[in-house]
Amino acid sequence: MWGGRFESGPAAIMREITPSIGFDKRLAAEDIAGSRAHCRMLAAEGIISKDDGQKILGGLDAVEKEIAAGEFVFKRELEDIHLNIEARLAELIGPAAGRLHTARSRNDQVVTDFRLWVRAACSRAEDGLLELQRALHAQAAQHLDTILPGFTHMQVAQPVTFAHHLMAYVEMFGRDRARFEDARKRMNESPLGSAALAGTSFPIDRDATAKALGFARPMRNSMDAISARDFALEYLAACSICAVHLSRLAGELVQWSTQAFGFVKLSDAFTTGSSIMPQKRNPDAAELVRGKTGRVLGDFVALATVVKGLVLTYGTDLQEDKERVFDAADTLEISIAAMAAMMADLTANPARMKAAAEAGYPTATDLADWVVRVLQKPFREAHHIAGSIVKAAEERGLTLDALPLEEMRKIEPGITSDVYAVLSLESSVNARMSLGGTAPARVREQLAHWKSQLA
Numbered sequence: 001m002w003g004g005r006f007e008s009g010p011a012a013i014m015r016e017i018t019p020s021i022g023f024d025k026r027l028a029a030e031d032i033a034g035s036r037a038h039c040r041m042l043a044a045e046g047i048i049s050k051d052d053g054q055k056i057l058g059g060l061d062a063v064e065k066e067i068a069a070g071e072f073v074f075k076r077e078l079e080d081i082h083l084n085i086e087a088r089l090a091e092l093i094g095p096a097a098g099r100l101h102t103a104r105s106r107n108d109q110v111v112t113d114f115r116l117w118v119r120a121a122c123s124r125a126e127d128g129l130l131e132l133q134r135a136l137h138a139q140a141a142q143h144l145d146t147i148l149p150g151f152t153h154m155q156v157a158q159p160v161t162f163a164h165h166l167m168a169y170v171e172m173f174g175r176d177r178a179r180f181e182d183a184r185k186r187m188n189e190s191p192l193g194s195a196a197l198a199g200t201s202f203p204i205d206r207d208a209t210a211k212a213l214g215f216a217r218p219m220r221n222s223m224d225a226i227s228a229r230d231f232a233l234e235y236l237a238a239c240s241i242c243a244v245h246l247s248r249l250a251g252e253l254v255q256w257s258t259q260a261f262g263f264v265k266l267s268d269a270f271t272t273g274s275s276i277m278p279q280k281r282n283p284d285a286a287e288l289v290r291g292k293t294g295r296v297l298g299d300f301v302a303l304a305t306v307v308k309g310l311v312l313t314y315g316t317d318l319q320e321d322k323e324r325v326f327d328a329a330d331t332l333e334i335s336i337a338a339m340a341a342m343m344a345d346l347t348a349n350p351a352r353m354k355a356a357a358e359a360g361y362p363t364a365t366d367l368a369d370w371v372v373r374v375l376q377k378p379f380r381e382a383h384h385i386a387g388s389i390v391k392a393a394e395e396r397g398l399t400l401d402a403l404p405l406e407e408m409r410k411i412e413p414g415i416t417s418d419v420y421a422v423l424s425l426e427s428s429v430n431a432r433m434s435l436g437g438t439a440p441a442r443v444r445e446q447l448a449h450w451k452s453q454l455a
C-alpha cells in the first residue's frame with residue numbers, strides 16, 4: 001500500500017506487532033458504510049467520475065456479501081480492516097478501487113468507523129438497560145406489601161418493602177441509561193473528511209458524508225477529529241458506572257439467595273450445582289456479573305492511560321482503543337442480559353424476609369418517634385427510652401409489639417397501649433409517607449412514574 005518509498009519489507013516482528021485485523025474486523029460493516037458515503041460524495045462533487053463511483057459501490061456490495069457469507073479472507077499482512085477491504089476491492093474491480101482513498105486517510109477512516117460502532121454500542125446498552133428496568137419493575141409490582149429489613153451497615157435498620165428496594169435499582173439503571181444516551185448524542189459528529197490530520201485540498205462535502213452516516217454534523221476541527229477518543233472514554237466511563245451498579249445488585253442476589261438469608265430463590269435455570277456437595281445451588285451468573293466489573297473498570301483505565309500524554313494528532317498507540325471498547329461492550333451486554341433474566345426468574349420468600357425484619361427490632365425508631373410525638377420528649381431522650389425498651393424485649397426474646405405494656409411502663413411510665421399501633425412492621429412501613437419513602441402509597445407513585453417511562 002505504500003511501496004513507493006520502501007526498498008524492503010517489514011521485519012518479522014513488525015508483522016507480529018502491527019496488525020489489528022484480528023480484532024478490527026468487527027468494524028467491517030462500519031468501514032463499508034463509511035466508504036459508501038465517501039464514494040458517493042466524491043462522485044457527486046466530481047472528484048472521481050460517476051463511472052468509477054458506480055464500480056466502487058458495486059465492489060463494496062460484493063465485499064459486504066463475502067464478509068456476510070464468511071467467505072472473505074482476512075489477511076494479517078494487510079494489517080487492518082481498511083487495507084483488507086481496499087485490497088479485496090482492487091481484486092474485484094481493478095484500478096478504480098485506487099480512487100476510493102482520494103481525500104481520505106486511514107486516520108479519519110478508522111475513527112469514523114469507530115464512532116459509528118460505539119454509537120451503536122450505546123444504543124444496545126440503552127436497550128438492554130430498558131429490559132433490565134422492566135424486569136425489576138415487574139418484580140417490584142408484585143411486592144408492594146412484601147416487607148424485608150432495610151439495612152445500614154448491614155445491620156437491620158428499618159422495615160422497607162421489597163418493591164421499594166427493587167425500585168432503587170430502577171432509578172440507578174435509569175441514570176445509567178441516560179449516561180449512554182447523553183454520550184451517544186455528544187459523540188454523534190463526523191470526523192470523516194479530516195483526512196490525515198489537516199483536512200484536504202480536494203473540494204469535499206463533509207456535510208453530505210456526515211448526513212449519509214447519520215451524524216448530526218461534521219466535527220469542526222480536523223486535528224481534534226483525528227485524535228479525539230473521549231467519545232470512547234465516555235462510553236467506557238458509562239460502562240464502568242453501570243457495571244458497578246450491576247455488581248451491587250449481583251451482590252444482593254448472592255446474599256439474598258444464601259441459606260442464612262433465604263430472601264429469594266433462583267430457579268434451576270439460573271443456579272449451578274457443586275461437583276462435590278450435592279446440596280449446593282450456586283448463583284454463578286450473579287457472581288460472574290459481580291466479578292466482571294473489574295474487567296470493565298480495567299478497560300476504562302487502560303484506554304485513559306493510552307490517551308494520556310499523547311500529543312496531537314494520530315499515533316498508532318490509538319490502535320489500542322478498540323479491544324478495550326469491544327471487551328467492555330461484550331462484558332457489559334452479557335451482564336445486563338443475565339441480570340435482567342435473573343430478575344425475571346427470582347422468586348421472593350416474603351416469610352423469610354419478614355422473619356429477618358422482626359429479628360432486628362426495626363421499629364425502634366417508630367417507638368422513639370411515638371415518644372416524641374405523644375409524650376413531647378426531645379428526640380435524644382426518646383432514643384434512650386426506646387433503646388432501653390429494645391434491651392428489655394431482647395432479654396425476654398420478644399419482638400417490640402409482643403412486649404407487655406407494663407414492661408415498657410417500667411422504663412417510661414407515660415407510655416400507653418396506643419403505642420402498639422406504631423410497633424408492627426406494617427405500621428412502620430405505612431407511616432413512611434414522606435416523598436420517596438417506603439410507604440406502599442409512595443412506592444406506587446414510583447411504579448406509576450416508571451411505568452410510563454418504560455412503556
Ligand code: ARG
Pocket residue numbers: 020024080106107110314316318319320
Ligand atoms: N489500524 C489503525 C488503527 O486501528 C488504523 C489507522 C492507521 N493509521 C495509520 N496512519 N497508521 O488505529
